[in-house]
Amino acid sequence: MRGSRVLSATFGYLGLTVAALFFLLPLLWIVVTSLKTPEQLFQYPPRWWPEHPTLENYTYLFSKMPFIRYSFNSLKVAGLSTIGSVVSCSLAAYAFARLRFAGRTALFYVLLATLMIPYQVTMIPVFILMRSLGWVDTYYPLIVPWFFGGAFGTFLLRQFFLTIPTELDDAAKIDGCSAFGIYRRIYLPLAGPALTALAIFVFMFQWNDLLTPVIYLSDPDKFTLTLGLAFFKGTVVTRWNLIMAGAVISAVPILIIYLAAQRYFVQGVALTGLKG
Template identity: 45%
Template sequence: MNNATIVRPSLPRRVHMGRRAQSRIANLLTYFLLGVGMLFTLIPFVWLLSSAFKTPEKIMAFPPQFIPSPITFENFRYIFEKTHFEVFFYNSFTVTAVSLTSQLFFSSLAAYGFARLRFAGRNQLFMVLLGTMMIPFQAYMIPRFMIMRTLGILDTLAAVFLPYLFGGAFYIFLLRQYYLSLPRELDEAAIMDGCNFFQVFWYILLPLTKPALYTIAVLEFLASWNSFLEPLIYLNTQSKFTVALGLSLFRYSFGSRIEWGPLMAATLLVALPCLIVCFAAQKELIGGIATTGIKG
């Protein structure tokens, strides 16, 4: 690539070409390169969108059409007729809502404790918490499966959200940083006024962490909605499937031949909530990832 484009806003320097002209060329080049990259980023989505609305004949047309004509909703009708897609959505929303609420509350509570309250072993426990973030989920997948079997909740939604009710290590870490940034005078004044520690948490500090909570809510929504491997091992019955699981098996539901139109329509429906969240919460999401650096 062209290294000239890397140069940051230039500072006074002996000018050859005229600074204006030089920086205009550099800017044009920047726009051009970014534009090409965005094209590559967006074309798959355009293709997804157009495939979802194509008739079976047009989908196999070559050269392919980008704007389908005629536009058909047949693919969507088909997926709701052939499968229980609305049930998958309902299941995913349930799992997401339950784990989201619980994660937000218990992560906040633990973060408050780690950030504000003094008790023996606190720092050691926090190191343990940091350590758990590095363990790949697969390392404890089989025993988790056994736990769910022992509890008799295999093949229920409870198995999918149960491990995610107690506060996530990463969220606690993130919120703790946030709590540490709040002035201690707030707690002290409230304690003076006779609040106990839980009232300090609930009435004074928690409302101030709203921006961080928003970020975590978005991250947990995406994690829960997109989760695949865990539902895959716990769930067997179609009526219990989450969207990712339903979608992955959908491709086999036409026999050996894949019906691309309905499959892309289903893919679009599953991706849509995430896309909406991405745009609605772009500031919180991108800001949250920038400051903390999660997801590979």
Template identity: 50%
Template sequence: MKYFPLYLKNTLILCFLTVVGTVFSSSLAAYGFSRIQWRGRNKVFLVALATMMIPFPVVMVPIYCMFRWLGWIGTLRPLWVGSFFAGAFNVFLLRQFFLTIPKDLSDAARIDGCSELRIYWQIMLPLCRPALMVVALFQFMFTWNDFLGPLIYLTDQKTFTLALGLQFFQSQHGGTEWHYLMAASTLVALPVIVLFFFTQKTFIEGISMTGLKG
């Protein structure tokens, strides 16, 4: 498995970009849905939640055609660009957490002359650190284990991720070289296990503090 370091590099790059994009865009959208009053806010939020009921196979072909038109097939871009457009589940999770924060904090900041962006950046984000960690961990684990996305968009072996590289490794050695396959699977699974071991306290805290207030 000589390409394993390259697969690891590609996967780490994807994880970094998707985590940053997801945390930033989802928290910004969640702040708008929970702390800023504007007409039709709840209706737009319900429409956003409704998108969670649309299965990926329904939109898979149109999205693929769009990325092919952009010339991105065979690159990593289709796998991380979408994370900067705020997924509905992450927005819902962070919105529920924002609703548990007393409005007096933001009202006092507005009286002192703080803009909405400054309130979001300097007051709300530090307070919702546990929820942000949950969203970041969810996104990291999804990207790390994602197989369908790389299978659809990646064509060059040098751009493969670990999940796709593991499948390619299995196809190379057939179904009988189980010792090689188990060793490769351990290398792929170990980082996620170690990460969750060191962050489980923050993860559980974020899940328990994210209520269903609405």
């Protein structure tokens, strides 16, 4: 019995390690490439570790290329979108979870149905709308829609709000607390983990998004990091060491958030996935 358990653990770790290498080796190769000089890049056979690793690709991107500006632009877009989404989705989620009113179920289903609409269907009329407002080549089209709710975030928070016992509301109502007061003083403080999960999701989505910035932004000074990176590839075609350094720069902030708040990522996926 004991011998078979050791055997199965050995096979378990073997499988886990092979799978881990499948994801890690490409990433490691990228990091190594970003530390190479152009000469080392063209060396054959390629080396796993350059003789003289250098940070010059990174310093080049920060000093000669506008990567600091790109990062700041991305931070602004992702940060404001996150605030908008958390506020508007939590309001809607509270109403769907706890208030009783005509048309609640129907409206909730309409909202969920939007998850099925491909972005390609709405992007053309929304672009025409944004253009008529004079918002092309500004950040408004990237940020403003997030202040108007959204199916994913509302669903995620509603699932969480439903787990909060209603006795708390009843006690607050007896004390004369309004619906907004209950939302503000009971639900928001208790929903910390779910709000964090949503905030992380929206921030990450916006930090990583390419399509909307591609459609709306044309002034290179306004580029987000993701758009700057994609644009940059076209300008320095074969300088892979630089491009890889750019890719690493764009991934590092997300990696830091991930390491600091890993359980919220997993909770967010599980909270929306389980009840699907």
